[in-house]
Amino acid sequence: MTTQITSARPAAGPRKGPRRRPAAPSATTVGRPGFAWALPAAVFFALFAIVPLIMVAVLSFMTWDGLSSPQFVGMDNWSRLADDPVMLKSIWLTLLLTVLGVVIQTPLSIVLGVWAAGHQRNRAVLSVIYFIPLLLSATAVSVLWRALLDPNFGIPAEATWLFGDGNLFGEQATAIGVLAFVSTWQFTPFHTLIYQGAARAVPRVLYQAAEIDGAGRYRQFFHITLPQLRNAMITSMILMIVGGLTTFETVLILTQGGPGTDTTISAYYMYDKAFRGFDYGTGSAIALALVVASTIISLIVVRVSGYDKMRSSMEGVS
């Protein structure tokens, strides 16, 4: 911490990952566990995650209806998907919802997180209420909002001055609005938590120095707090993007992809193709596309956050 404060641009340096010290040359292998300790977990994980992942790639080149045995069909699924207007639309919808999520939730959770980082008692009490959406499963959140926004018995029917005819699920624009809103309601507390932690870690001295220099609150916010939140921002945004790409329950329960296919995002389309249309090959192709997108983004996370370099910050310290 103390070294952080004296450096000129504290945000740039620290979180990049711990410094690596050269390994001690002595006989440090004594008393160290072999890879056998990691093996059971690795085998279990390989069986239930890596093997299916390879199979999804293989299945994307096959046709399978769930009953007969899978048949190899080459690029058929892929070329059909490339010409499928619903698929193309679903990609746009997925991107739209993901971008909406990032754009709405990031400023909101930064403001809330910085606010909640204060140590005043009323903030602590309110924070408890703020974080309640976190406790609900995605299923419960979706079921709750489906009930609250019910066209006949929900809030829109009460407030027709705001919601028009009250059927928010009847039109594409309002249905997308509902999905973006419900995701925001569900996930903002989580991202607020990330920013709250990061805001608390900002060294006090920076603010004291700024105050001596006569900087007001807003200048402090834009020149100290925001730059210091850079790492938290990267983590949170990437989580939002990955989460956005794989949104599923919300769509299944709130809109069923409708009206028509107007909110059919890729993950939902995959489910629909595979488990309702019994076209598991095409479903696999969509799934593979999703995992490629998600992997690329996660590799960026690993790079940016320095997880891969985190062998140990304590090794060799003696």
Added chain:
Amino acid sequence: MRRRPNYVAGAGSLVWLFLVGLPLYVMLAATLRTRQDYAENGPVSLPDTFTLDNYSRAFDSGFGQYFFNTLVVTACVIGIVLLLVPPLAYAIVRSRGRTTSAIFRLFLLGLAIPAQAVIVPMFYLISEAGLYDNLLGVILPTAAFCLPMSALILSGAMRDISPELYEAMAMDGASPRRMFFQLVLPLSRGGVSTIVVFSALQAWNGFLFPLVLTQSDSTKVVTLGLYNFQTAHGIDIPGLLGAVVLSMVPILLVYLFARRALVQGLMGVGGK
């Protein structure tokens, strides 16, 4: 320290309080009033009846069984994670071998695999293994998908153990096994409780695996029960919301008694 109140943040937090508070109020109020009251007076009005009927209706629609199933799934997932992750994290932190590095990288990559991506082959594998519509068929993949994040959380906690302690034990000729049981496990209890809460949340709130891998009422979990209740009795909003509240109760209890571990477990959830 701060002389003027911060109006922007204060206003923002009030708006958020309203956005979170209103739905929660409507939900609780709806479950405690009669269906007729709800239908006639609308969701936002003050209830003028009181009843626990909605909860019993939700419970009678099968939620007792669903709760039991979810409990079984959650307990088994926690068991598997506790059995596999501590040795794994120990090896990640302490082993110098290339194989362990490779395994660690495998798990880092695993963080990027969403359940949706493997659900089709999972359905195939589980059906072939004869585990379709069997709770075990839900438990195994759910536990597997808890591993990467749990390994990351726990190895982070184990790194905080000072190397001097290992050296002292090595000096006494302790085997890796003894170090694990006498040093590493006792000193990483905080990390262990975090991964327990994290896996419990994943199992309790899991939806996609049960949706695709089970079918009958006797293997239904709570989240799936909610979904089905919504499709079947979408009109019975008070009953439906009663079911939602019931599904929250266990997590609320954890929130009351183990807030810290829960919040840390939740932070893990975001990295799924």
